Amino acid sequence: MTDQFISELLVLFLLAITCVRIFFQEHVKTDAIAAVPIVALIISVIILFTFGFSFFTMAILVLSFFVFIWNIRAFLRLKENLVIDHYGPWFIFVSVLNLILILAIFVSLLLFRPVFTSARKSNVAESVTRYEGSFSKGFEQITKPFHLSSAKVWKYEYSPLDKDNYEKNSFNSTVDEKTSNVDKADKNKCTILFISDVCSTPKTYKPFLIKLAQNGYTVYAVDFYSKDMPWFGNLFDKYYIRCFACAMQKLFNSEEYEKVISSNEFKYAKEYEAFVKMINHSAEDTVVLVGENSAKKSFEIVSKKMSGLVDYSISLGDAEGYTTKGWGPVEQTNPLLAKKLGYNRDSSSYMSAHLANYVKDSVEQYLAIQKNFLQQSEIQHLVQKDVVQQNAVQQNKVEEKK
Numbered sequence: 001m002t003d004q005f006i007s008e009l010l011v012l013f014l015l016a017i018t019c020v021r022i023f024f025q026e027h028v029k030t031d032a033i034a035a036v037p038i039v040a041l042i043i044s045v046i047i048l049f050t051f052g053f054s055f056f057t058m059a060i061l062v063l064s065f066f067v068f069i070w071n072i073r074a075f076l077r078l079k080e081n082l083v084i085d086h087y088g089p090w091f092i093f094v095s096v097l098n099l100i101l102i103l104a105i106f107v108s109l110l111l112f113r114p115v116f117t118s119a120r121k122s123n124v125a126e127s128v129t130r131y132e133g134s135f136s137k138g139f140e141q142i143t144k145p146f147h148l149s150s151a152k153v154w155k156y157e158y159s160p161l162d163k164d165n166y167e168k169n170s171f172n173s174t175v176d177e178k179t180s181n182v183d184k185a186d187k188n189k190c191t192i193l194f195i196s197d198v199c200s201t202p203k204t205y206k207p208f209l210i211k212l213a214q215n216g217y218t219v220y221a222v223d224f225y226s227k228d229m230p231w232f233g234n235l236f237d238k239y240y241i242r243c244f245a246c247a248m249q250k251l252f253n254s255e256e257y258e259k260v261i262s263s264n265e266f267k268y269a270k271e272y273e274a275f276v277k278m279i280n281h282s283a284e285d286t287v288v289l290v291g292e293n294s295a296k297k298s299f300e301i302v303s304k305k306m307s308g309l310v311d312y313s314i315s316l317g318d319a320e321g322y323t324t325k326g327w328g329p330v331e332q333t334n335p336l337l338a339k340k341l342g343y344n345r346d347s348s349s350y351m352s353a354h355l356a357n358y359v360k361d362s363v364e365q366y367l368a369i370q371k372n373f374l375q376q377s378e379i380q381h382l383v384q385k386d387v388v389q390q391n392a393v394q395q396n397k398v399e400e401k402k
Contacts, residue, residue, distance in 0.1 A: 004050075007047050007051075008047065008056055010043065011044050012106050015063065015098070016103075016106075020099065022092050031074050031078050037075075038075070041067075041068045044057075048061055049240050050240075052239070054244060055336055060105065108336075112336040112345065114332065115347050117207040117210055122213075125155075125157050126154065126210075127154070128153070129141055129155070130147075131151040131153065133150060134228045135224075138274070139151050150225060150226040151278075152222065153221070153222045153278060154206075154220065154221045154222075155218070156220075156221075157213055157219070158213050158217075189282075189285055190367070191220065191285045191287050192218070193222075193279065195221070195222055195290075196328065197291075197327070198242070200328045201243050202221035202222070204327075204333050205221065205333075208329055212360070218285075222271070222278070223239070229271075231260055231261070232260060250326075264298075266301070268294070276302075276309055286311045286370075287310050287312075288312045288314060288363055289302065289310060289312070289314070290316065292315070292326050296315040296317060296318075312363070314362050319358040321354060323343060332347075332349050332351065
């Protein structure tokens, strides 16, 4: 289970305790549970700003606030150390109504829960680094506390935790360590830089990124929210609401959404340029840019500006069978959105593995072409060298005859 899912279940549990207490009032006593809605409301606010806006975070926040409002009088009585011997009819009715809503959200939360993918079980090391700065001044890693971040970078790298010959991973497949370690050592020279669509975040693509790292690549994903490159130009540019706002516009107001993302190739180009500078990759690494179809136009811009630093680029939109283009593998990470798009929750993680295999095949094809090109260049160089040597020998023979 994900941290967000567990946190949301905790809030629903606290709210349920608050509402069911009306069935257990047998004698005069203090109503200590009246303080629980305050805790639930605080946690729901923290969840909203930590994990961002979503249907469930908003529903739980509204419900927590509603339960809190109806329990204010009970809390005031508790504060004055007053005892109660019964609950009023309206309070009982509202508590029952709230309990029904809690159960409805709980069932929905279970039905549309994300499919959990463990980086650890996949033998992948995951780390997050916070940056401060802007696109105009550059980004620097935050080393001191209480500094607001304007970018976050996730790193996924293959890191086996055991020495067994076989490992069982989160994608229900088995990897032969003896035969795959050599390939993975070679692939580690390839660095993949991924930027998600504005309607999603790197967390949406986490299973895909883990699978890529499990294939042996060093994978980085970034989420920018610098003030000097707004998408909306208002409150919706905040990190906790931007993704949700873009998704709502794309779903229900496509014309307005197209206006917001117009000329987005220049924005994505700036993000990729800043991203390449932030990652201190080795000079021997092959740097591959990966993004959704909306970022495809920016690849040519970045390649020209950063010639020598970027080797190849891949658009996930070109992958055959990719059903939720622009959204990510939401059948696994956001089943409620997937249902809206016409797809069901997929616990097999097929789409994440499919996209990772598409990227892997594209990278391997590019590397094969480059290797073949280098071999041909080397052969041509040897041939030219041999020709020069033969010409020199013939010239020496001519000079000796003279």
